[in-house]
Amino acid sequence: MQLKRTLLAAALMTACGLCAAVTLRVSNQGDVQSMDPHSLNESLQLSFTGNVYESLIERDKNMGLAPALATKWTQTSPTVWRFDxxxxxxxxxxxxxxxxxxxxxxxxxxxEGSDMKGYTNPIKEVRKAxxxxxxxxxxAPYPILPDTLTTLGMMSRKWCEENxxxxxxxRRKGIENTASFKANGTGPYRLKERQPSARTVLVRNFNHWAKPESxxxxxxxxxxxxxxxxxxxxxxxxxxxMEPVPLQDVDRIKASGNITVLQGPELRTIFLGMDQRRDELQFSNVKGKNPFKDVRVRRAFYQAIDIxxxxTRVMRGAATPTALMVGAAVRGFQPDMNKRLxxxxxxxxxLLTEAGYPNGFEVGMNCPNDRYVNDSAICQAVAANLARIGVKVNLQAETKVSYFPKILRRDTSFYLLGWTPSTVDSHDTxxxxxxxxxxxxRGQFNLGWYSNPKFDDLVTRIQSETDQKRRNExxxxxxxxxxxxxxxxxxxQQALAWAHSNRVSLVQLPNNYMYFKWMTLKAR
Structure with a gap:
C-alpha cells in the first residue's frame, strides 16, 4: 500500500512539473542551418547552437570574457596558453x-569542412596537459587568443566517433552527417526536436554545471x-x-502596449564583395577578362551607391553608413578614416569609361532575402544605383539555405555579406x-579573393604584436x-531590432547573440 502511495505521489509531482513547465516561443526570419557548431560561422547559427554547445571562454552580459568550460587561462610562454x-x-x-x-x-x-578555421588558423598545437x-x-605570439575562443563549441569525442x-x-558541398540534426553539448539546453525550416525545440538541461538564471x-x-x-x-x-523586427513595423509594435522593442547598435558591418580572382568574370557579358580586377571599376561601383x-529609405534610419569594414565599438576602429568616397x-x-567600359556591362549579384535587415531591399537599391551608370545587375535574391553554400564555394561574381567580429577586434575582420x-x-570568408601581399604582411604582424600602439598603427x-x-x-552597420512580450526579460548583446539562459518568462 505504501509503495502505491509513493508511486502515486511521484506521478502527481511529475504531472505538476509538466503543467508548470515554462515554454518560450521564438521566431526569426530565417532558420538555423545545422545543429553542427562548426558547420557555419554565422551569428544566428552560433547564437542558437551556443545554447546547446559551450566554449572554453564565453562573453558575459557586458561582452567581457568569462569562464565557461575553462575556469582559468594563463600564458606560460609567449606562444603557449594553459587552460584549466x-x-x-x-x-x-x-x-x-x-x-x-x-x-x-x-x-x-x-x-576539412569546418567553417571555423579562422579561429584555429594561428594555433600550432593543442596538447593534453x-x-x-x-x-x-x-x-607566434597571439595575445588575443582568449577572445577567439568564445564561439568554438566543444564536442564529445566519444559521441562524434560513435555517430x-x-x-x-x-555547407559548401551539401554534405550532412548525424551532427546536422542531432546534438550532444554541455550547454544549459539540449536538443529535443529538429524539423529544418519548420521548428526546432530545446529543453532545459537540468544537469548543467551553472546556477540557472532562467x-x-x-x-x-x-x-x-x-x-x-x-x-x-x-x-x-x-x-x-522575435528577431529581427521589420523596420516599417517598429512604431506599430511599440504602440500595441504589451510589446517591448529593443533597438541598439550592432557590431555587424554590411558590405559588398567582388570577384577579383578569375581571369574571366562569371555571370557577365564581359568575355575574356574580369572588370573587377581594375580598381577603377571597383571605385566606380563604390561611388555609384547612394548610401x-x-x-533613410531602405533602412529607415536604422543604419550607420561606414567607410571601414568594422564598427566603432570594435577594437582598432579608426574614426578619422571613416569617410566614404x-x-x-x-x-x-x-571611371568606367577610363577602364574600357563606357557603356557599362552586365553582372550577376547574389543576395540573401532572410539573413540581414532588409537585405534584398538593399541589393535592389544597389542594382538601381548601378543602372544609372550603365551597369545591369542580374539580381538573384534567395533564402540563405541556398545562398550561403553558393557564395562560400565562391561561385559568385558580386555579393552582399555581413560580418560580426566575434573577438570584438579588428584582426578578426x-x-x-x-x-x-x-x-x-586565413581569408576563409574573403569570397572575392581580394589580395595584397603588403596587407597580408600587416595582418601577420597585427596577430602577434603585443605593443598596443604599434599594433594600432x-x-x-x-x-x-x-x-x-x-x-x-x-x-x-545595421541596428539591432528585437521585440518581445512584456512578460519576457532578456539580455540583448551587440553581437546579436540570443542566449536563453538569461531569459525569464512571467506567467500570464
Whole structure:
C-alpha cells in the first residue's frame, strides 16, 4: 500500500512539473542551418547552437570574457596558453567532459569542412596537459587568443566517433552527417526536436554545471520568413520573442502596449564583395577578362551607391553608413578614416569609361532575402544605383539555405555579406574577410579573393604584436591599403531590432547573440 502511495505521489509531482513547465516561443526570419557548431560561422547559427554547445571562454552580459568550460587561462610562454578545465561537467548523454574532448574539438574545427578555421588558423598545437588541462600553442605570439575562443563549441569525442560525425557538416558541398540534426553539448539546453525550416525545440538541461538564471524549460524556435506573418504572431501572442523586427513595423509594435522593442547598435558591418580572382568574370557579358580586377571599376561601383538614400529609405534610419569594414565599438576602429568616397554617378561613369567600359556591362549579384535587415531591399537599391551608370545587375535574391553554400564555394561574381567580429577586434575582420585565402583558414570568408601581399604582411604582424600602439598603427595601415584598393565596398552597420512580450526579460548583446539562459518568462 505504501509503495502505491509513493508511486502515486511521484506521478502527481511529475504531472505538476509538466503543467508548470515554462515554454518560450521564438521566431526569426530565417532558420538555423545545422545543429553542427562548426558547420557555419554565422551569428544566428552560433547564437542558437551556443545554447546547446559551450566554449572554453564565453562573453558575459557586458561582452567581457568569462569562464565557461575553462575556469582559468594563463600564458606560460609567449606562444603557449594553459587552460584549466571545469571538472564535473557532463555532456547531455552523460559522458564526462575532459581534455580529450578539447583536443578532439580543435582538431575537428581545423579540419576539412569546418567553417571555423579562422579561429584555429594561428594555433600550432593543442596538447593534453592532464585530465582537466590543455596547452594551446600558437605559431607566434597571439595575445588575443582568449577572445577567439568564445564561439568554438566543444564536442564529445566519444559521441562524434560513435555517430560518424568526426568531421563537420560541409555547407559548401551539401554534405550532412548525424551532427546536422542531432546534438550532444554541455550547454544549459539540449536538443529535443529538429524539423529544418519548420521548428526546432530545446529543453532545459537540468544537469548543467551553472546556477540557472532562467525559468525557461522549453524553447520552440520557429522560422517565419514573411514579415507580416511574423509580426502578426508577435502581436497575437503566438510568439514571445522575435528577431529581427521589420523596420516599417517598429512604431506599430511599440504602440500595441504589451510589446517591448529593443533597438541598439550592432557590431555587424554590411558590405559588398567582388570577384577579383578569375581571369574571366562569371555571370557577365564581359568575355575574356574580369572588370573587377581594375580598381577603377571597383571605385566606380563604390561611388555609384547612394548610401544616404539606402539609410533613410531602405533602412529607415536604422543604419550607420561606414567607410571601414568594422564598427566603432570594435577594437582598432579608426574614426578619422571613416569617410566614404563621395556618391558621384558622373565620376563613376568616367571611371568606367577610363577602364574600357563606357557603356557599362552586365553582372550577376547574389543576395540573401532572410539573413540581414532588409537585405534584398538593399541589393535592389544597389542594382538601381548601378543602372544609372550603365551597369545591369542580374539580381538573384534567395533564402540563405541556398545562398550561403553558393557564395562560400565562391561561385559568385558580386555579393552582399555581413560580418560580426566575434573577438570584438579588428584582426578578426582583417584576417577572415580581407586577407588572401589559404588552406589554414586565413581569408576563409574573403569570397572575392581580394589580395595584397603588403596587407597580408600587416595582418601577420597585427596577430602577434603585443605593443598596443604599434599594433594600432599596423591596423591603421592595413585599413588604408584596403581602402585605396577598394578591396570591398562597405555599406553600413545595421541596428539591432528585437521585440518581445512584456512578460519576457532578456539580455540583448551587440553581437546579436540570443542566449536563453538569461531569459525569464512571467506567467500570464
Amino acid at each position: 578545465l571545469r571538472q564535473g561537467v557532463k555532456f547531455h548523454d552523460g559522458t564526462p567532459f575532459t581534455a580529450d574532448d578539447v583536443v578532439f574539438t580543435f582538431k575537428r574545427a581545423s579540419g 592532464g585530465e582537466f588541462a590543455v596547452d594551446i600553442e600558437t605559431s 560518424k560525425a568526426e568531421r563537420p557538416v560541409d 525559468n525557461i524549460d522549453e524553447v520552440i524556435f520557429t522560422p517565419i520568413g514573411n514579415d507580416a506573418t511574423r509580426v502578426a504572431a508577435l502581436l497575437s501572442g503566438e510568439t514571445d520573442v 544616404e538614400t539606402i539609410k 563621395p556618391y558621384d554617378p558622373d565620376a563613376a561613369k568616367k 582583417l584576417s577572415s574577410i580581407m586577407a588572401t585565402p589559404n588552406d589554414a583558414g 599596423y591596423i591603421r595601415e592595413a585599413f588604408k591599403i584596403h581602402q585605396d584598393d577598394v578591396g570591398h565596398i562597405p555599406l553600413h
